[in-house]
Amino acid sequence: MAYPYVSEHEVRILSKYFGDPKQRHLDTYVERGGYSALKKGFDSGSAEVIETVKASGLRGRGGAGFPTGLKWSFMPKDTGKPHYLLCNADESEPGTFKDRELMRWDPHQLIEGCLIGAFAIQAQHVYIYCRGEFFETNQVLARAVEDAYAKGYIGKDILGSGNDIDVTVHQGAGAYICGEETGLMNSLEGRRGQPRVKPPFPAAVGAFGMPSTINNVETLSIIPHIIQNGGAWYRQYGTEKSPGTKLFCVSGHVNKPGNYELPLGFPLMKLIDEVCGGVRDGNALKAVIPGGSSVPIITAEEAGRCNLDYEGCVEVGTMLGCASVIVMDEHADIVKQVRRMVDFYAHESCGQCTPCREGSSWTAQILRRIEDGRGTEGDLDTLMEMTQQMVGTTICVLSDSVAAPVQSSIEKFRDEYLALIRRGERVGAA
Ligand SMILES: Cc1cc2nc3c(=O)[nH]c(=O)nc-3n(C[C@H](O)[C@H](O)[C@H](O)COP(=O)(O)O)c2cc1C
Numbered sequence: 467m468a469y470p471y472v473s474e475h476e477v478r479i480l481s482k483y484f485g486d487p488k489q490r491h492l493d494t495y496v497e498r499g500g501y502s503a504l505k506k507g508f509d510s511g512s513a514e515v516i517e518t519v520k521a522s523g524l525r526g527r528g529g530a531g532f533p534t535g536l537k538w539s540f541m542p543k544d545t546g547k548p549h550y551l552l553c554n555a556d557e558s559e560p561g562t563f564k565d566r567e568l569m570r571w572d573p574h575q576l577i578e579g580c581l582i583g584a585f586a587i588q589a590q591h592v593y594i595y596c597r598g599e600f601f602e603t604n605q606v607l608a609r610a611v612e613d614a615y616a617k618g619y620i621g622k623d624i625l626g627s628g629n630d631i632d633v634t635v636h637q638g639a640g641a642y643i644c645g646e647e648t649g650l651m652n653s654l655e656g657r658r659g660q661p662r663v664k665p666p667f668p669a670a671v672g673a674f675g676m677p678s679t680i681n682n683v684e685t686l687s688i689i690p691h692i693i694q695n696g697g698a699w700y701r702q703y704g705t706e707k708s709p710g711t712k713l714f715c716v717s718g719h720v721n722k723p724g725n726y727e728l729p730l731g732f733p734l735m736k737l738i739d740e741v742c743g744g745v746r747d748g749n750a751l752k753a754v755i756p757g758g759s760s761v762p763i764i765t766a767e768e769a770g771r772c773n774l775d776y777e778g779c780v781e782v783g784t785m786l787g788c789a790s791v792i793v794m795d796e797h798a799d800i801v802k803q804v805r806r807m808v809d810f811y812a813h814e815s816c817g818q819c820t821p822c823r824e825g826s827s828w829t830a831q832i833l834r835r836i837e838d839g840r841g842t843e844g845d846l847d848t849l850m851e852m853t854q855q856m857v858g859t860t861i862c863v864l865s866d867s868v869a870a871p872v873q874s875s876i877e878k879f880r881d882e883y884l885a886l887i888r889r890g891e892r893v894g895a896a
Pocket residue numbers: 525526527528529530531532534537554555556557558559642643644645646647648680681682683685686862863864
């Protein structure tokens with residue numbers, strides 16, 4: 467099957483059925499072994515499920531890479547209160563397009579992962595908070611949930627286990643900040659989608675004031691495979707500290723952009739050259755943003771030394787984030803790209819924190835001035851100083867996300883800024 471592109475380097479676990487519409491149907495999913503991990507999880511008990519996930523070394527795929535088993539173990543036990551599992555399906559980070567595919571092609575894989583996760587943390591209700599613009603995905607998910615209720619995989623006394631778990635698909639309204647975990651909780655509760663000050667952390671006071679855990683779609687989708695095959699099986703892929711496979715969303719100037727499932731630690735240049743068919747038109751590589759627009763940009767030389775795992779990205783001064791690899795060739799206009807990203811963040815800032823609200827819009831205005839050939843060299847110092855004050859000073863890290871591309875691009879591609887400032891003309895055209 468040729469989902470739009472596949473590569474011999476891939477290890478397709480999560481994405482095995484991408485491109486196969488039959489997989490959406492409950493009967494097909496069950497025929498292919500689906501929902502057997504749920505039964506296995508119920509039989510082994512919630513403590514054992516958490517231990518298996520801990521042993522796998524799975525790290526959250528929503529961007530921060532926090533160990534999933536550890537996060538689940540933070541949930542209080544036997545509180546007598548409702549507990550909630552929230553599935554973060556708000557996917558809005560520029561460059562990211564993996565969760566929508568997981569939900570669209572294999573909705574039951576996610577639902578099974580949600581049910582196992584809910585069982586592990588003693589949650590009676592799962593909310594899948596799905597980005598509003600994903601019209602088709604929302605429909606596919608809603609249908610899958612309905613079918614799973616009808617066949618007894620969701621609801622009361624699931625599979626005769628005595629466990630009651632409900633699943634609700636909640637459609638968001640298209641705000642990037644509702645992907646931040648506490649912004650999502652506020653939005654789910656019908657409040658303004660603005661992040662909350664932490665502590666208290668969600669495991670203590672989460673959705674509706676109750677103990678809650680939030681996980682990304684990709685994190686939860688791999689859970690049935692880990693429970694079915696064990697932690698050691700998962701660790702055969704990836705590296706010691708970053709085990710497993712990961713969906714890489716590759717966009718920009720490559721011949722074959724798309725989603726590729728690869729073991730963590732895969733070399734970035736091999737991804738570009740061998741998996742994605744190389745840089746478009748045989749052009750030279752200029753820059754890569756390996757983890758979505760919130761992480762620092764790296765040069766072609768740094769890309770040559772970068773292995774795609776959490777540690778490998780840090781070694782070259784960036785982050786894996788959600789593994790959304792944005793590739794830019796020699797014709798890319800770095801200043802324009804950075805300005806467009808900052809425009810996005812300025813628009814999506816929820817406005818609670820002054821450094822973020824004011825800083826992002828002023829940064830965008832200065833970048834536009836430079837782009838239009840009206841900037842000064844002093845603007846670069848102002849940008850560096852101002853964005854420095856936006857790091858670590860706010861309720862959530864959206865503000866830090868503005869600083870990352872601005873600071874890294876000024877440090878690494880200063881000549882492009884200076885060319886616009888000195889000559890009032892652009893470098894590159896794309
Ligand atoms: C501004 C902002 C936007 C975010 N957007 C998303 C998102 O769309 N999807 C997601 O899974 N995590 C997103 N996150 C991360 C979540 O806050 C949270 O860390 C994640 O859902 C935890 O899941 P994990 O442990 O499975 O990675 C965002 C964080 C920030 C600060």
